[in-house]
Amino acid sequence: MSAVVDLVALTLLPLGRWRAVAEQLQAGRTAPAILEQHCDDWASNRAFRSPCPGVRALRARATKALERADRTGLHCVPWTDARFPSLLRTIADPPPVLWLRGSPSVFDASSVALVGSRGGSPYALAVAERLAADLSARGIVVTSGLARGVDSAAHRGALSVGGQTLAVLGCGADVAYPAEHKGLMADIAKTGGVVSELVPGTPPRSYFFPRRNRIISGLSRAVVVIEAGEKSGSLITARSALEQGRDVLAVPGNILNGRNRGGHALLRDGAKIVETADDIVEELGLGFGRTLTGGPRNVGGAVPESDPVLACLVPGEPSDVDTIAERSGLSTAGLLTRLFELEVEGFVGRAGGGRFVRLDRTC
Amino acid sequence: MSAVVDLVALTLLPLGRWRAVAEQLQAGRTAPAILEQHCDDWASNRAFRSPCPGVRALRARATKALERADRTGLHCVPWTDARFPSLLRTIADPPPVLWLRGSPSVFDASSVALVGSRGGSPYALAVAERLAADLSARGIVVTSGLARGVDSAAHRGALSVGGQTLAVLGCGADVAYPAEHKGLMADIAKTGGVVSELVPGTPPRSYFFPRRNRIISGLSRAVVVIEAGEKSGSLITARSALEQGRDVLAVPGNILNGRNRGGHALLRDGAKIVETADDIVEELGLGFGRTLTGGPRNVGGAVPESDPVLACLVPGEPSDVDTIAERSGLSTAGLLTRLFELEVEGFVGRAGGGRFVRLDRTC
Numbered sequence: 001m002s003a004v005v006d007l008v009a010l011t012l013l014p015l016g017r018w019r020a021v022a023e024q025l026q027a028g029r030t031a032p033a034i035l036e037q038h039c040d041d042w043a044s045n046r047a048f049r050s051p052c053p054g055v056r057a058l059r060a061r062a063t064k065a066l067e068r069a070d071r072t073g074l075h076c077v078p079w080t081d082a083r084f085p086s087l088l089r090t091i092a093d094p095p096p097v098l099w100l101r102g103s104p105s106v107f108d109a110s111s112v113a114l115v116g117s118r119g120g121s122p123y124a125l126a127v128a129e130r131l132a133a134d135l136s137a138r139g140i141v142v143t144s145g146l147a148r149g150v151d152s153a154a155h156r157g158a159l160s161v162g163g164q165t166l167a168v169l170g171c172g173a174d175v176a177y178p179a180e181h182k183g184l185m186a187d188i189a190k191t192g193g194v195v196s197e198l199v200p201g202t203p204p205r206s207y208f209f210p211r212r213n214r215i216i217s218g219l220s221r222a223v224v225v226i227e228a229g230e231k232s233g234s235l236i237t238a239r240s241a242l243e244q245g246r247d248v249l250a251v252p253g254n255i256l257n258g259r260n261r262g263g264h265a266l267l268r269d270g271a272k273i274v275e276t277a278d279d280i281v282e283e284l285g286l287g288f289g290r291t292l293t294g295g296p297r298n299v300g301g302a303v304p305e306s307d308p309v310l311a312c313l314v315p316g317e318p319s320d321v322d323t324i325a326e327r328s329g330l331s332t333a334g335l336l337t338r339l340f341e342l343e344v345e346g347f348v349g350r351a352g353g354g355r356f357v358r359l360d361r362t363c
Numbered sequence: 364m365s366a367v368v369d370l371v372a373l374t375l376l377p378l379g380r381w382r383a384v385a386e387q388l389q390a391g392r393t394a395p396a397i398l399e400q401h402c403d404d405w406a407s408n409r410a411f412r413s414p415c416p417g418v419r420a421l422r423a424r425a426t427k428a429l430e431r432a433d434r435t436g437l438h439c440v441p442w443t444d445a446r447f448p449s450l451l452r453t454i455a456d457p458p459p460v461l462w463l464r465g466s467p468s469v470f471d472a473s474s475v476a477l478v479g480s481r482g483g484s485p486y487a488l489a490v491a492e493r494l495a496a497d498l499s500a501r502g503i504v505v506t507s508g509l510a511r512g513v514d515s516a517a518h519r520g521a522l523s524v525g526g527q528t529l530a531v532l533g534c535g536a537d538v539a540y541p542a543e544h545k546g547l548m549a550d551i552a553k554t555g556g557v558v559s560e561l562v563p564g565t566p567p568r569s570y571f572f573p574r575r576n577r578i579i580s581g582l583s584r585a586v587v588v589i590e591a592g593e594k595s596g597s598l599i600t601a602r603s604a605l606e607q608g609r610d611v612l613a614v615p616g617n618i619l620n621g622r623n624r625g626g627h628a629l630l631r632d633g634a635k636i637v638e639t640a641d642d643i644v645e646e647l648g649l650g651f652g653r654t655l656t657g658g659p660r661n662v663g664g665a666v667p668e669s670d671p672v673l674a675c676l677v678p679g680e681p682s683d684v685d686t687i688a689e690r691s692g693l694s695t696a697g698l699l700t701r702l703f704e705l706e707v708e709g710f711v712g713r714a715g716g717g718r719f720v721r722l723d724r725t726c
Contacts, residue, residue: 264615
C-alpha cells in the first residue's frame, strides 16, 4: 500500500515534472527515491509558483486521495499492477497510477480511440456514432475523452449496441466534466470505464487535457480522427499516437467548411482513410474486415482444437456469452473479440437470443 | 487535304479498330495504308455487324464531314497539325483528328480535368464550381465532359471568372448533349473549346463515352475526381490518366452517403487529396500554391531580365492583357499563367481594370 501511496504522491508533483518522473519509473528507480529527489528540486528551485509542501504532506494527500477513492468506489490501478493496461505501460511516460470508475476488465480487450471536434457537425456526430457502434459490435473497446461533440457521440455509439467504452478525463475520474455528461459518465462506468491519472476531485484545467490525450492514444491500438480543424486538440492525440507507434487514421469530409483541415492534413501525411469500421480493424491487422464480404476466410481450414473458446462450446448447442465467459474464464470483452474472429473464420455461428454455436465442419 | 480526309476516314472505322489505328499512326504508318488494311479486314471478317462500305465510301463520308464542319465553323485539327494539343499527342492512342468548336489557342495553356458524378450532390457541385473558378483564375484551362452534375458545374465555374474551359464530348462537337446544355456549350466555345474525335453530327452513344474519357485525361496535366461512386465513369477517366502518366487527385467527402467510395478508393491507392486549387497547382509542380500565403516567394531574388512578358512591361505603367498579348505574341491563356507566376514571384502587381504593372524592385 505504501508503494501505491508514493506513486500517487508522484502525481501531485508539478505538471512539468511528470514526464521526467515517468521516465525515471520506467528506468527502474523506486517511487520513494523519485519523490524525494523531485521534492528537493522543488524546494530549492524558485521557478515554481507554489512552495513545495514536502514529501510528508504529499504522502498525506495521496493517502487521503486513496481513502476518498475507496469511499466512492474508484479503483486505483498503479502501473506496477497486473491490471494496468499493458499497451499504456509501453509508452514513454505512462501515468504512475490510473484511477478507474468501472471494471478493470475493460482493459483486457483491444481498444481504438475515436477523437474529434468538440463542435462536431451533425455529419461528424453521425460518423462517430456509427463507427463506435460498428467497432463495439466487433468486441473492440471505444476510447475517447468524454468531451462535447465527437467524443461523446463515440461513447454513445458504443453504448447503443451494448459495447464497452473508455472515457479518459482531464480531471478526476469522479468529476463530471462537462457537467451535462454526468449521466453519460455513469452509463459508461456501468459496462466500461471512466479513467484519469489525476487524483479524485481534481478539477478540469486546460493544461491537463493535452497530457490526457497521450493516455487516450496510449490505451489504444489506433487513433481515428473524425472532423478535426487545423488547430484541433485531436491533432495532439494523433501526434501522441505516432510517437507511441500507434496507427493514426482519419475520416474524410467536407472540404468547403474548413472543419476537416486537420484530418485531411493527416491523410496527406499518410494516415489511413476510414470509411467503415472494417477499414480500422483491417488496418489493425486483426485479419478480418473487408474480406468478410467474401465469406468466411478459413473455410476448409483446420479446426483449432486447442482454442479455449471453441473448447467451451458443444457443436450444435447454442450458448450465451455469460455461460461461455464462465466456462472459459475470459472477460466478456475478450470473449466477444474471440467469438467474432471465430465467426469470421467459420468456426462459430450466431444462434437466436445473442447465443453462439460451434459449427463443427468436419461432421 | 487528302491526308486529312484519310485521317477522318479512319475515325469512321468500327470502334474496335480505333486503338490499333492510333497505334499504327504513332508507329509511322500512313493513313491511306492503314485505312486500306482495316477496310480489307472489315470486308473479310464476318464478325462485324455491318458490311464494310469500302475505302471510297469512307473517304466520301469523311469529305462530307469536313464540308459540314466548314459550313458550321468547326475546326478539324488532325494529329499531325501543329495546333493539335501536344499533351494529347503523347498518349498511346491519340485520336487521328480533333473537331473543335472554339479557338485552337485553348490548347496552349496547361489544363486540369475536373470530373465526377452526373448526379452530383449540392456539395460536389459547389466544390466543382469553386475549384474550376480558382484554377481559371490561375490561367489554367478546366477540362471536363459537359455531362450533368459535376462536369457542367466545373465548366460553369471556369466561365464565372472569365476562364477558358474545354468540353470533350461523346458525340459530334456540333451535337448538343445533353440538350439542356446547348447554351452552356455555346458559352464554352466563345472563349474555350468544345471538342470531339467523332465526325460532326455523330449522335451520343454509350460506347463512345469511355473512349472519350481518355481524351479528357489526355488533354490534361492532372485529373481531379470530385464525388465518384464505386462504379462512376470518372474512375475510367482516372484509370486513363494513370495509364497516360497523368496525376490523379481526388476530393474527399461524406463517407456515409456512399457517393465518394470511388474517390476515397483512389485516395487509398495513393491519389493526392485536394482541398483547394493550390493543392492541384502545387502537385503539378507549377511552383506556386500553398507558399503563396507566405507572401511572394522570390522577393529579393534577381529580376529575370530575359523574361518575354516582363520585357513587354514598363515599370509603373499598367497594361491590359490584350496589350501585353500583342506585344509579347503570347496567347491570352499562356500569358495569364505567366503573369500569375510573375505576380507570385513579386515581379508584377495588379493595377485597376484588370491591368498588370511591372514592379521594378531594384528602384
